[in-house]
Amino acid sequence: MKAMILAAGRGERMRPLTDVIPKPLLTVRGTPLLDRLIMQLVAAGFGDIVINVAHLGHRIREHLGSGAPLRANIVYSEEGPASLETGGGIRRALPLLGCGPFLVVNGDIYTDFPFERLPRTLEGLAHLVLVDNPEHHPDGDFGLRTGKVEDAPPRLTFAGIGVYDAALFSDRTDERFPLGPLLRETASRGLVTGERHRGLWTDVGTPERLAALNGGD
16 A cells, blocks of 8 residues: 655745745654654555645755655655645645555655555545544544544544545546545545544644644754
8 A cells, every 4th residue: 555645835834944945854853744654654554755846846856855764665645835624635645656545645644653554445446543632622533433434523633644546536526626625525435434542643734733843942
């Protein structure tokens, strides 16, 4: 199974840091978020990795190259100067992701989720990892009942980790679109499974959260 890391976002809430550094290259305790994710994926058996790039994408290419130093085989999905959002970015990368299900991970998360436990086959069109709601997102995104994801309370937060079938995107013709509404519509048809991760997980979306992970420095 191939993996994709979403790394094309502008990182507006992280400015001015992200004016010169792509958000996934920001460091936690000396290691870029992107490097840490790649090492976790490789250790879990995901050696073939697609990374989408837009804002400051050349910095990511220069930093990672082909991925050989991290024992990965990396290819890039170019989106131009502006990103295609999460859904559009995945759809653009489909030719690089192969025929079977594929894993997609947000490039700005810090987690101890064991990627090796993700399903290699799907019961529907998607499988999502959910976490307890953080303080900055108290209302959550999706409900989870007996392994099925629902657009109903009580809600947990989508961790930015999912396994998808290419057919999930087959009806989309627009270039730029978010993933969330598509997942909600698919969940309403009973075609999304899920699991809850109770371990470490942080959406590194603000300077304050980045500083907290770095011990407050």
